[in-house]
Amino acid sequence: MLDSFSFTYPLFLLLLPLFILSALLFKQEKESYYMPHFYQLLPHANKKHYVREILKWTMFTCMIFALSDPIITKKIKAVKSNAVDIVLALDTSDSMSTYGFNEKKYKQSRLNVVKEVVQNFINSRVKDRIGLVVFGTTAGIASPLSFDKEAQKNIVGNINVGVLGKSTALIDGIVSSIQLLKNSKSKSKIIILLSDGEDSASKIPLEFALKLAKKYNIKIYTITIDKSYSDMMKVIANKNGAKNFEVQNKEDLVKVYKSIDSLEKSELEYNTLSVHEHIYFYFLIISLSCAAALLPYVKNRGVL
Missing domain, CATH: 3.40.50.410 (von Willebrand factor, type A domain)
Incomplete structure (x- = not known):
């Protein structure tokens, strides 16, 4: 049974709003060419853009979560017998x-x-x-x-x-x-x-x-x-x-x-033990998987 969810290093979570703020304030300037009706010729361009953004932000978010060391704390009732x-x-x-x-x-x-x-x-x-x-x-x-x-x-x-x-x-x-x-x-x-x-x-x-x-x-x-x-x-x-x-x-x-x-x-004593399970590894795997999925975009465009 899940009793609580916490982070060992919660200050690392501050990196997430920092990345979001940086993305909003410091957008990359790109050269633009006006070509009428060119958008209709590339019907899948917008879809690819969203996929790339989802992968990028999932990678950043999971990376920050992994750095923060998320923990699941379970409460276990232990019985001790006074024989x-x-x-x-x-x-x-x-x-x-x-x-x-x-x-x-x-x-x-x-x-x-x-x-x-x-x-x-x-x-x-x-x-x-x-x-x-x-x-x-x-x-x-x-x-x-x-x-x-x-x-x-x-x-x-x-x-x-x-x-x-x-x-x-x-x-x-x-x-x-x-x-x-x-x-x-x-x-x-x-x-x-x-x-x-x-x-x-x-x-x-x-x-x-x-x-x-x-x-x-x-x-x-x-x-x-x-x-x-x-x-x-x-x-x-x-x-x-x-x-x-x-x-x-x-x-x-x-x-x-x-x-x-x-x-x-015989008397029975009931003690509660707290068991901590570190789950940063799962977030790290997701982050690395997203990074691997972004490699084709980096090769083709050179940027995220």
């Missing part, structure tokens, strides 16, 4: 093999239910980078921050109970998650920590983990599957301006991830 960097920290301790979390599929383990819900959550965060951390007796990074949602869903699908031991190194899992986020340039950095038990194996104190999260401006949402172990999870969430969620079944878990999804939305 959220999210780390999903998942408990893989032995207690996650417990049945009954999904009332419709009683023999589906807690972890398998969590995997299914987390995969759907990953699908919903199209514009965001997501990282994965799992913890049992130790904590480990399953995936760095990435936009590759299909790869992350495959990783989640292959996580098994006890992959990192039977115990629960919950605080170590928080610190591993912070390691993924600490160098992030995103305005919004969050950890979604899911567990069904108290910490029983971490080597890092909770106070240190919370100070580290605060230092890097990271919010920690906590999801507690068993209410009896919710005290520590509440402390973790409240200290970082986030929220603790308690869930009893799959339906609760789905609602929690949807709630977090609505709380942590």
Whole structure:
């Protein structure tokens, strides 16, 4: 879409009225011979004269326009996404093999239910980078921050109970998650920590983990599957301006991830960029074409 038309050197346009004024004031004097009825003998002379004048003034005008450097300025709306960097920290301790979390599929383990819900959550965060951390007796990074949602869903699908031991190194899992986020340039950095038990194996104190999260401006949402172990999870969430969620079944878990999804939305910024297109070349081509068309007149008459 054409938004504006302008010239880089508009002062050159003053040459056009100067040429017109010169043509009016300083006409070439020619020798004249009176020959009655000679005009009738040359019916095309007047037509050729007009063609020559049109070519001449088109050449001058386009030449001056080319010197003035005409520009077309287009306004383009650019969209910048302020994505959220999210780390999903998942408990893989032995207690996650417990049945009954999904009332419709009683023999589906807690972890398998969590995997299914987390995969759907990953699908919903199209514009965001997501990282994965799992913890049992130790904590480990399953995936760095990435936009590759299909790869992350495959990783989640292959996580098994006890992959990192039977115990629960919950605080170590928080610190591993912070390691993924600490160098992030995103305005919004969050950890979604899911567990069904108290910490029983971490080597890092909770106070240190919370100070580290605060230092890097990271919010920690906590999801507690068993209410009896919710005290520590509440402390973790409240200290970082986030929220603790308690869930009893799959339906609760789905609602929690949807709630977090609505709380942590990616923002879109709209910026307008100005793109300048220099079009002097087109006027130059027209001017040179007119000059070439005038060559026969110059050869025959010696003047324009």
